[in-house]
Amino acid sequence: xxxxxxxxxxxxxxxxDRVTITCRASLAISSxxxxxxxxxxxxxxxxxxxxxxxxxxxxxxxxxxxxxxxFTLTISSLQPEDFATYYCQQSYSSHWxxxxxxxxxxx
Amino acid sequence: EVxxxxxxxxxxxxxxxxxISCKGSGFSFHRYWIAWVRQMPGKGLEWMGIxxxxxxxxxxxxxxxxxxxxxxxxxxxxxxLQWRSLKASDTAIxxxxxxxDRGLAYGMDVWGQGTTVIVS
Numbered sequence: 001x002x003x004x005x006x007x008x009x010x011x012x013x014x015x016x017d018r019v020t021i022t023c024r025a026s027l028a029i030s031s032x033x034x035x036x037x038x039x040x041x042x043x044x045x046x047x048x049x050x051x052x053x054x055x056x057x058x059x060x061x062x063x064x065x066x067x068x069x070x071f072t073l074t075i076s077s078l079q080p081e082d083f084a085t086y087y088c089q090q091s092y093s094s095h096w097x098x099x100x101x102x103x104x105x106x107x
Numbered sequence: 108e109v110x111x112x113x114x115x116x117x118x119x120x121x122x123x124x125x126x127i128s129c130k131g132s133g134f135s136f137h138r139y140w141i142a143w144v145r146q147m148p149g150k151g152l153e154w155m156g157i158x159x160x161x162x163x164x165x166x167x168x169x170x171x172x173x174x175x176x177x178x179x180x181x182x183x184x185x186x187x188l189q190w191r192s193l194k195a196s197d198t199a200i201x202x203x204x205x206x207x208d209r210g211l212a213y214g215m216d217v218w219g220q221g222t223t224v225i226v227s
Contacts, residue, residue, distance in 0.1 A: 001169060034214025036152075043202055043218035044144075044152065050212035087152055089214060091206075094166050096142070096154040 004088050006099035012107040019075040021102045023088035028068045032092035035073045039084045109133040111203050111219035118225045119193050126189040127222045129203030136184035137161045140206040143188050147199045193226045
């Protein structure tokens with residue numbers, strides 16, 4: 001299986017901060033990467049597909065970049081509703097996998 | 108409204124069987140791959156497998172192959188996840204999710220509310 005490693009595993013930030021989360025794949029996956037947000041007790045929500053395509057209805061402060069093995073999710077100005085856990089997920093292989101998650105907490 | 112509605116929570120004993128469901132509405136169910144995702148208590152997301160209702164083509168994660176069965180009844184727009192013999196380690200929340208049909212690089216755009224399974 002393709003392994004996805006997210007960094008950091010957790011971070012503390014303040015409202016208005018710029019936040020960057022990285023996802024590294026164990027082998028090249030082109031742009032077959034998605035990002036999700038999950039709040040406690042809720043189902044995950046798709047933010048970005050194809051590495052950089054923003055899902056309809058997702059605020060423009062979220063952006064994604066990268067291809068091959070290295071990918072980035074950026075939140076340009078952190079809002080109170082953005083405190084959550086973020087996951088990357090690859091769909092390059094027939095066996096999809098998720099990263100271990102990055103928890104974004106309030107500083 | 109496009110949605111996936113999952114069956115209710117379950118409390119079972121080790122060794123018992125279980126089948127949980129995921130019903131789609133508001134979209135052409137037969138055209139979308141439906142995936143299952145596990146989340147153990149306090150842990151991250153794990154992709155279990157996926158099925159295409161149009162022809163029941165199914166793929167399993169190696170971690171779950173032989174441990175669960177994924178099936179579908181296209182006539183009632185419902186996908187299923189089944190265990191023959193539950194273990195305490197199957198205790199988790201199970202989500203179904205629809206794969207965005209815009210292409211292989213796209214993720215899971217519609218999610219069910221989750222089904223909590225407790226094996227004790």
